[in-house]
Amino acid sequence: xxxxxxxxxxxxxxxxxxxxxxxxxxxxxxxxxxxxxxxxxxxxxxxxxxxxxxxxxxxxxxxxxxxxxxxxxxxxxxxxxxxxxxxxxxxxx
Amino acid sequence: xxxxxxxxxxxxxxxxxxxxxxxxxxxxxxxxxxxxxxxxxxxxxxxxxxxxxxxxxxxxxxxxxxxxxxxxxxxxxxxxxxxxxxxxxxxxxxxxxxxxxxxxxxxxxxxxxxxxx
Numbered sequence: 001x002x003x004x005x006x007x008x009x010x011x012x013x014x015x016x017x018x019x020x021x022x023x024x025x026x027x028x029x030x031x032x033x034x035x036x037x038x039x040x041x042x043x044x045x046x047x048x049x050x051x052x053x054x055x056x057x058x059x060x061x062x063x064x065x066x067x068x069x070x071x072x073x074x075x076x077x078x079x080x081x082x083x084x085x086x087x088x089x090x091x092x093x
Numbered sequence: 094x095x096x097x098x099x100x101x102x103x104x105x106x107x108x109x110x111x112x113x114x115x116x117x118x119x120x121x122x123x124x125x126x127x128x129x130x131x132x133x134x135x136x137x138x139x140x141x142x143x144x145x146x147x148x149x150x151x152x153x154x155x156x157x158x159x160x161x162x163x164x165x166x167x168x169x170x171x172x173x174x175x176x177x178x179x180x181x182x183x184x185x186x187x188x189x190x191x192x193x194x195x196x197x198x199x200x201x202x203x204x205x206x207x208x209x210x
Contacts, residue, residue: 008104008135010177033107036138039179059106059151061143061184 001026002082004091005034009042017093021048029074029082031092032056038067053079097121098129098204101136105154110210111139115157117208118166129200130161132189133171136210137178140170140185155186162188171197 003021005028007014014034021028027049030037035057037043043050054073074082083089099118105111114130121128132139144155162168168189175182175191182191192200201207 006107008107010135033104033135036104036135036178041179055148056106058145058147059149060104060138061141061145061155063143 001088002029002086002090003027003093004029004031004083004089005037006032006092008033008036013093017091018043018046020090020093022046026088026090027051029053029079029091030056030071031079033060034092035060035062038062038071040066040068043068051078051082094125094127095206096127096129096204098131098201098207100131100133100207100209101139102134103210104135104138105144106151111136111154112152112157114139114208114210115152115154115161118161119157119164122161122164122166128161128166129204130158130166130168131171131197131200132169133174133197135174135178137170137174137180140168140189141180142184142186158186159188162186169197169200 003026005017029051031053038052050071051074052071099114101114103110118130139154146153169192
């Protein structure tokens with residue numbers, strides 16, 4: 001299962017999305033302002049896989065040093081692949 | 094002289110707020126107003142160095158802020174929001190002013206018009 005997040009961490013929708021992903025043991029995909037969740041310490045204790053749309057990270061000036069190490073950076077084609085192959089996709093919060 | 098204050102609360106690129114705030118700040122300064130651009134909450138990310146728009150059609154907000162500063166817009170960043178956003182001073186463009194929340198209130202109290210984005 002995949003939860004797509006487009007709002008920044010201070011948005012209610014985004015906080016709810018992370019909670020849903022946690023509760024359902026889902027993976028997360030961060031796009032647009034959701035990429036700010038990739039900053040160190042923002043997703044503490046989240047066990048699923050976190051995907052990050054790299055163009056949106058680069059656009060906002062988040063350097064590789066700013067973000068968590070084990071986050072998987074993807075491009076648009078990868079994003080489409082993820083959405084097509086996942087059995088259940090929810091988003092974008 | 095009219096004092097125009099513009100508050101930007103949203104991070105850049107996720108929505109039109111940041112580019113609209115920059116556009117109105119530039120508009121105000123060219124109309125001979127005194128313009129304050131106040132970045133709070135996620136809006137502080139607009140002053141982050143290293144925004145890379147290559148391959149996209151976006152207006153570079155970092156460059157827009159630099160143009161504002163160059164033309165005389167006073168750009169302020171609220172200290173508390175920097176902390177919440179984990180944004181260090183070294184990662185900010187130069188020419189911005191770091192202020193406290195009470196200083197921000199004072200600026201607004203002395204403004205003729207305040208726009209919020």
